[in-house]
Structure formats: structure tokens, C-alpha cells
Amino acid sequence: MDAAATVGSGGLLTFVHARAGARLDPAAAEAAVRAAVADGRPRTVALRPVAPKVRDDTFRTTVLVRTGENRLYLYQSGRLTRTFPVATGMPAYPTPTGEFRITLKRFRPTWVNPSPRVGWGASMPAMIPPGPNNPLGTRALNVSAPGIRFHGTPAAGSIGYNASHGCIRMRMPDVEALFPLVPTGAAVVITRGGGSSRWTAGGVRVHRRRRRGRLTGRPRRPDAGGRGLDGRNRGWKVGPANPPRRVRGSRWRSSTSPPSCPSRSSNR
Numbered sequence: 001m002d003a004a005a006t007v008g009s010g011g012l013l014t015f016v017h018a019r020a021g022a023r024l025d026p027a028a029a030e031a032a033v034r035a036a037v038a039d040g041r042p043r044t045v046a047l048r049p050v051a052p053k054v055r056d057d058t059f060r061t062t063v064l065v066r067t068g069e070n071r072l073y074l075y076q077s078g079r080l081t082r083t084f085p086v087a088t089g090m091p092a093y094p095t096p097t098g099e100f101r102i103t104l105k106r107f108r109p110t111w112v113n114p115s116p117r118v119g120w121g122a123s124m125p126a127m128i129p130p131g132p133n134n135p136l137g138t139r140a141l142n143v144s145a146p147g148i149r150f151h152g153t154p155a156a157g158s159i160g161y162n163a164s165h166g167c168i169r170m171r172m173p174d175v176e177a178l179f180p181l182v183p184t185g186a187a188v189v190i191t192r193g194g195g196s197s198r199w200t201a202g203g204v205r206v207h208r209r210r211r212r213g214r215l216t217g218r219p220r221r222p223d224a225g226g227r228g229l230d231g232r233n234r235g236w237k238v239g240p241a242n243p244p245r246r247v248r249g250s251r252w253r254s255s256t257s258p259p260s261c262p263s264r265s266s267n268r
Contacts, residue, residue, distance in 0.1 A: 002054035005062055005075075011193040013064050015078040018052035061186040063102075063150075065168055067095050069194025070160050072150075072168065074181060084178065086150075087158045087169035095166050096145045100188040104142040105179065109151070111136050120165070137172050139179045143188055151175060 003018035024047055032043035064073040067088040074082040089095035108130035115121035128134050137152020150168045152175040158164070159171055170178065 002052045003056045003058055004054065005059045005187060005189060007064075007189070007191055007193065011066060011191070012073065012080070013062060013075055013189065015059055015062075015075075018055050020052065021050040022047035023050045024048075059187050061182055063182060063186060063188045065095070065188070065190045066194035067097070067162065067190065067192050070162065071194065072170070072178075074178065076181070082178070082181070084170060084174045085159050087153070087161050087163045089164050089166040090162050093165040094162075095164070095168065095190060096148060097190045097192055098145070100144040100148075100190065102141050102182055102184050102186045102188060103144050105182075105184055106136075106140040106142065107179075108138055109134070109136045109140040114147070137170075137175060139175045141179065141182060150178070 001016070001019040001021060004016040005013050006016070008014040024045065029045050032045045035041075036043045059075070060077055062075040064075065065071075065086065065088065066073075070086055070088055072084045072086045073080055074084075110130060111128040111134050113121045113124055113126050116124070116126050130138070132154060135151075135153065136149075137154065140149050140151040142149045148166055148168070150170060152172040153159075153169040154172075155163075155169070156171050158169060163169070
């Protein structure tokens with residue numbers, strides 16, 4: 001049996017360990033049956049051992065991203081060890097789902113404009129070297145999905161939203177903490193699990209409210225029981241795309257559009 005990582009009923013990963021199998025030779029089995037029928041004596045057919053094609057070390061380090069929750073889960077040796085908030089693709093540029101691999105790790109990457117003449121890249125420079133204004137931040141981990149990577153961002157306010165051009169954004173300290181923990185070749189699983197996105201194609205922004213000891217709005221259910229990994233209740237409230245700015249001390253902010261992420265490029 002091959003090793004595998006599957007998404008369980010709670011939306012998180014469960015792991016199946018690899019086990020050696022056995023194979024029966026059909027020709028030898030048929031000959032043994034014919035001989036046994038002919039003379040009435042039992043026959044024994046040896047099984048051939050078969051090693052698993054996918055071993056446990058394939059999933060020694062696995063990254064799960066749930067775009068509906070905008071959260072990253074890091075698994076090491078089958079155990080959940082770290083979680084980080086992220087930003088994923090907006091409706092026009094959704095983050096692809098499926099199973100992928102980390103193909104390249106980049107320290108202080110240079111951003112290269114993928115569309116310098118037309119579209120959203122027309123107003124941006126041809127390239128941005130490493131520095132405080134680099135859209136990729138201080139670290140980037142390329143994924144086997146074309147143009148997709150985990151990377152830091154100077155736009156920390158976009159974290160927790162579906163705000164990028166497909167990449168997975170992280171706060172700078174978080175991506176710097178993740179970088180040494182995830183080797184090249186590590187498995188990446190991206191799903192749409194985790195409830196409603198925090199930005200919708202219809203211009204409706206989903207505002208999250210946190211109140212200690214009570215649940216407000218429509219309950220979000222990233223895991224069984226409607227609770228997050230930290231055990232706290234979560235609440236949602238849906239408002240217009242440009243809600244009025246509230247007085248000082250408000251928990252919400254006004255916005256007219258999701259922050260853009262010029263990171264879905266062919267950078268290497």
C-alpha cells in the first residue's frame with residue numbers, strides 16, 4: 001500500500017502509512033489449481049513481495065492551504081506543527097487547487113514583471129530588486145503550479161483575504177519562519193475548504209468579528225463544531241463593498257477593492 005495524504009471530514013489532512021504488499025503470479029496459480037484438480041493433492045503458490053511506490057518520506061513535510069479559510073497548515077512527520085494566516089487568490093485570479101510540490105526556494109528574490117505592457121503590470125516597473133518594496137518580500141517558495149508561489153508581502157493588511165493574483169501571501173516574519181522548515185520537493189495540498197471567502201466576485205466583502213464568549217453573525221465552520229484550531233468561536237458579518245468608516249475604536253475598516261498582488265509571474 002502506498003503512503004498517502006487525504007483531506008479528512010474536518011478539512012484537515014490525515015496520513016496513510018506505506019506498507020509492503022504481495023503479488024500472486026496468475027500463471028503459477030492457474031498451473032497449481034490444474035495440478036490439484038488432476039491428482040487431488042493440495043498445492044502451494046508463493047507470493048512475491050511488492051514494495052510501495054510512494055513511501056512515508058514523500059509526506060515527511062506537507063503544506064496544506066485552505067483558500068476559504070485563508071490559512072496554511074504545516075505537517076511534519078504526520079503531525080500538525082504550525083499554522084499561519086495567508087492571503088490567497090481573488091475571484092478573478094483564484095489560487096489553483098490540487099496536489100503540488102515545492103520546486104524552488106528563493107532567498108531575497110527579484111520580482112520580474114510578467115505583463116509590463118498591458119493589464120495590471122503596465123503601471124509597474126520591469127523588475128523590482130530585493131528590498132522593502134519587493135512584492136515577493138524576503139522569501140519565496142515556488143510551487144509546481146505555473147506562476148504560483150508562497151512569498152512574503154509588504155501589504156500585510158491583505159493577509160486573511162482573497163486578495164492576490166493566485167499566489168499565497170504571508171506576513172514577512174511568517175514566511176521567514178516557514179522557509180527553513182519546508183524543503184524542496186515537499187508536498188503541497190491546496191483545497192477550497194474553510195467556509196466562505198472574505199471577498200466575493202459580486203463586490204461583497206465578508207467582515208469577520210471576534211467577540212470573546214459569544215458568536216456573532218453566521219457561524220464559520222473551518223472544523224467540526226464551528227471552531228477554529230485554537231478552539232475559539234468564529235463569526236461572520238456580510239456588508240457592502242464600501243461600508244461607511246466607523247468611529248475610532250471600530251473593529252472594521254472601509255475598503256473599495258481587494259488589495260492587488262503583482263506576484264503571479266514567471267519569476268524563477
